[in-house]
Amino acid sequence: MTNTIIESIASRTTTSLYDSSVTLSDEQVRELVRIATTAPTSFNLQNWRFIAVRTPEAKARLRAIAWDQPKITDAAVTFIVCGQLADHSVMSQRLAPAVEVGIMPAQMVPGWEGAARGLYFEQPQRQRDEAVRTGAIGATALIYAAHALGLGSTPMIGFDAEAVAREFALSEDEVPVMLLSVGKALPENWPQKPRRPVAEVLDFA
Ligand SMILES: Cc1cc2nc3c(=O)[nH]c(=O)nc-3n(C[C@H](O)[C@H](O)[C@H](O)COP(=O)(O)O)c2cc1C
Structure with missing residues (x-):
């Protein structure tokens, strides 16, 4: 059974190769991000932001600081996937909707807030690790959502992070985790490359 x-x-x-004549509507871009944001985050912090770069001017600006990668101008959109430094002080606000709909008992919120404070407060490395985890998991969900909708995607680390933060006005607490182009793939793209054998990457303990 399949x-x-x-x-x-x-x-x-x-x-790698996109049909540059194919664009995505605002609604299609919103739908991709809506699906991506169903991905899990630590304490449901949802410490991410997606900047959809798709005007010719913004694409050119991004391409210039992203190793001149042609995907950025050819794909319908390139997301700057940002992770935000984990901050326990936004916790009650982020959990409120789950309390309102009756999923989470209100008396549990301080416990989660305390746990997050213990984990992240004055811990810059952990705050940043969490930002990168969140951005990576959000980007991953977006990649598979795009694929399921018949669209190609390109995760990219080939960019100047400081320049991206400056050019696209990222906040002090935002890390540009990945660029992610999405659009209509041309048939000439490479097939999937072989993977290392499972036995080489899996250990049982
Ligand atoms: C974190 C990350 C960064 C990547 N950066 C780039 C990049 O800057 N440019 C690019 O063309 N591909 C980039 N890739 C794509 C990888 O080269 C590709 O996923 C890998 O070769 C495996 O190929 P496959 O995804 O077709 O199976 C990146 C992938 C990941 C996950």
Whole structure:
């Protein structure tokens, strides 16, 4: 029996060549981000932001500080996936909707807040690790959402992080974790590259 979700996950590839004539509507971009933000985050902090770069002017500005990668101007959109430094003080605000709909008892909130404070307060390395985890997991969800909708994607670390932060006005607490182009893939793209054998990457303990 085939499982379409697993087939979809397993058949994703990185797109290098995009059909530059294919664009995405605001609604399509919003839908990709809506699906991506169903991904999990630590304490449901949702410490991410997605900047959808898609005007010709903004694409050119981004490409210039991203190793001149043609995907950025050819793909319909390139997201600057930002992770925000983990901050326990936003916790009650982030958990409020789960309390309101009756999923989480209100008396649990201080416990989560205290745990997050213990983990992140005055711990810059952990705050940043969490920002990168959040951005990476959000980008991953977006990659698979795009694939399921018939779109190609390209995760990219080939960019100047400081220049991106400056050019696109990231806040002090935001880390540009990844660029992620999304658009219509051309048929000439490479197939998926072989992977290391599972036996080489899996240990049981
Ligand atoms: C964190 C990360 C950074 C990457 N950076 C780039 C990049 O800057 N430019 C690029 O063309 N591909 C980039 N890639 C794509 C990888 O080269 C690609 O995923 C890998 O070769 C495996 O190929 P596949 O995704 O088609 O299986 C990146 C992928 C990841 C996950």
